[in-house]
Amino acid sequence: MKFKYTLLSFIILLLPLGVMAQDVSAYQEDVKSLYGIVKQLPSYKAQITGDTEIAYHKLYEHLLVEKPVSDFDYFIKLTRLMEPIKDNHAYLSQVAKTVITQAQLADTAFIKVYKASPEFRNYPSSRVNLDKLTSVLKAKPVSDVEGIYYYGQRYLTIGVYRTAKKDSLVGVVLGSRLPHWQPGQIAIVLKEYQLNRFRCYAAQIGGKAFGFLRNEKFMHGNLTETRYRKNPEAVDYVNISDDLPKFHFKSLSGGIKYMRLGSFSSNEKNVAFAQQFYDMVKDSLSANKVIVDLRNNGGGGYKASGNFITMLQKFAMNAGHIYIIVNNRTMSDAERFTIRLRGFDNVKVLGENTNGTIAYGNNTGRSDTLQSRRYMLYITDMPDQRMYVNYEDIGFKPDVLLSPKRDWIEQTLELIAKQ
Numbered sequence: 001m002k003f004k005y006t007l008l009s010f011i012i013l014l015l016p017l018g019v020m021a022q023d024v025s026a027y028q029e030d031v032k033s034l035y036g037i038v039k040q041l042p043s044y045k046a047q048i049t050g051d052t053e054i055a056y057h058k059l060y061e062h063l064l065v066e067k068p069v070s071d072f073d074y075f076i077k078l079t080r081l082m083e084p085i086k087d088n089h090a091y092l093s094q095v096a097k098t099v100i101t102q103a104q105l106a107d108t109a110f111i112k113v114y115k116a117s118p119e120f121r122n123y124p125s126s127r128v129n130l131d132k133l134t135s136v137l138k139a140k141p142v143s144d145v146e147g148i149y150y151y152g153q154r155y156l157t158i159g160v161y162r163t164a165k166k167d168s169l170v171g172v173v174l175g176s177r178l179p180h181w182q183p184g185q186i187a188i189v190l191k192e193y194q195l196n197r198f199r200c201y202a203a204q205i206g207g208k209a210f211g212f213l214r215n216e217k218f219m220h221g222n223l224t225e226t227r228y229r230k231n232p233e234a235v236d237y238v239n240i241s242d243d244l245p246k247f248h249f250k251s252l253s254g255g256i257k258y259m260r261l262g263s264f265s266s267n268e269k270n271v272a273f274a275q276q277f278y279d280m281v282k283d284s285l286s287a288n289k290v291i292v293d294l295r296n297n298g299g300g301g302y303k304a305s306g307n308f309i310t311m312l313q314k315f316a317m318n319a320g321h322i323y324i325i326v327n328n329r330t331m332s333d334a335e336r337f338t339i340r341l342r343g344f345d346n347v348k349v350l351g352e353n354t355n356g357t358i359a360y361g362n363n364t365g366r367s368d369t370l371q372s373r374r375y376m377l378y379i380t381d382m383p384d385q386r387m388y389v390n391y392e393d394i395g396f397k398p399d400v401l402l403s404p405k406r407d408w409i410e411q412t413l414e415l416i417a418k419q
Contacts, residue, residue, distance in 0.1 A: 027068055029371040034081050035060050037368050042383040043087035043360050072124045079212040086392040088215045088357035091378040096207025100180055111179045124186040126172040133159050134174055142221040142230050149228035158187045167192040202226045215393055220404050224328050238327050238404050240296045247277035260293040264300030264333045274304040289321045291412055299332020309337055316344040323412050324349045331355035350412055351402050354395035359384040
């Protein structure tokens with residue numbers, strides 16, 4: 001088995017990155033540091049064995065003798081140690097050189113100094129003609145990954161285009177309402193490994209530090225992990241707005257109950273909310289049908305989800321019918337939650353494929369910093385005890401696919417009425 005050593009090196013030739021003063025020893029120490037950390041991950045120990053381990057060590061030795069030509073190239077080379085391991089909870093990123101606050105964004109004196117800094121001037125940029133690029137990308141249909149995207153309330157406008165290497169794309173800033181970004185700078189780089197599925201190198205909007213996402217997807221005119229959308233004003237039937245309450249309970253027509261479980265985060269505040277919500281609804285499942293909405297539930301842990309899984313399992317064992325709605329933002333513990341319930345004959349899952357960030361996990365919230373202190377890895381420390389790794393990257397399919405063009409709760413009620 002061999003791992004390919006070609007990964008976006010061609011992009012470096014297209015970007016005026018500002019070649020850094022070479023510190024090969026620092027790079028080598030970071031490669032050694034990351035290699036040592038990765039080898040302790042449960043995902044590495046489970047997956048990288050036999051011939052795969054031999055190939056992985058060869059990749060490590062190859063990276064040791066390479067010489068990065070820029071900060072960005074340095075980071076790209078480090079990510080090659082992460083790419084072979086199916087573990088989407090693990091997250092390698094640069095450490096932001098400058099953490100810019102909301103107050104600083106409004107401080108013109110600060111922004112002037114920041115824009116004169118080497119950090120800003122050497123930030124990865126593209127040499128493409130932005131006017132011509134914009135004209136070409138405007139003609140791209142919403143179904144094409146190439147095109148013009150927006151972040152949030154059009155805070156950032158980017159153009160995503162394929163490079164000369166057809167499986168690789170670059171997202172370049174076309175316009176910005178944020179003063180620390182400027183047109184021409186690179187927001188994301190995508191490496192397509194399957195149709196509309198990517199390894200992604202994405203800059204954080206605030207600190208502009210790049211992070212490596214193994215599981216980016218293009219769906220419904222959106223990039224799912226980085227949250228760039230082609231039409232941010234369009235009605236979105238697939239996702240639930242971040243502004244809506246994470247926990248909600250109500251009665252629908254026909255006595256059907258609706259329960260939104262929007263987060264299983266294990267932080268103290270959310271666990272307290274989850275407990276309070278559970279205490280409110282635990283005696284409310286009087287009907288024999290309940291819709292459980294897990295859309296945009298990014299997961300968490302049993303501290304928040306445990307009461308609900310126990311309640312719903314008892315409900316199902318007592319002949320109650322459960323209809324679980326999931327989308328591609330249903331991930332981690334929310335995916336595991338769904339799998340544990342769908343074993344009952346009277347449980348149906350509706351929506352679309354889940355996220356595929358399901359195996360492993362981080363029990364402590366710990367990140368390890370590499371030797372240079374310029375990069376860090378959010379580690380995973382939980383083994384995959386139930387072989388969820390088979391769902392990693394791809395998620396699992398629902399029993400019933402819902403149309404992204406109509407309200408998902410209405411579609412679920414229609415399905416219930418037909419049964």
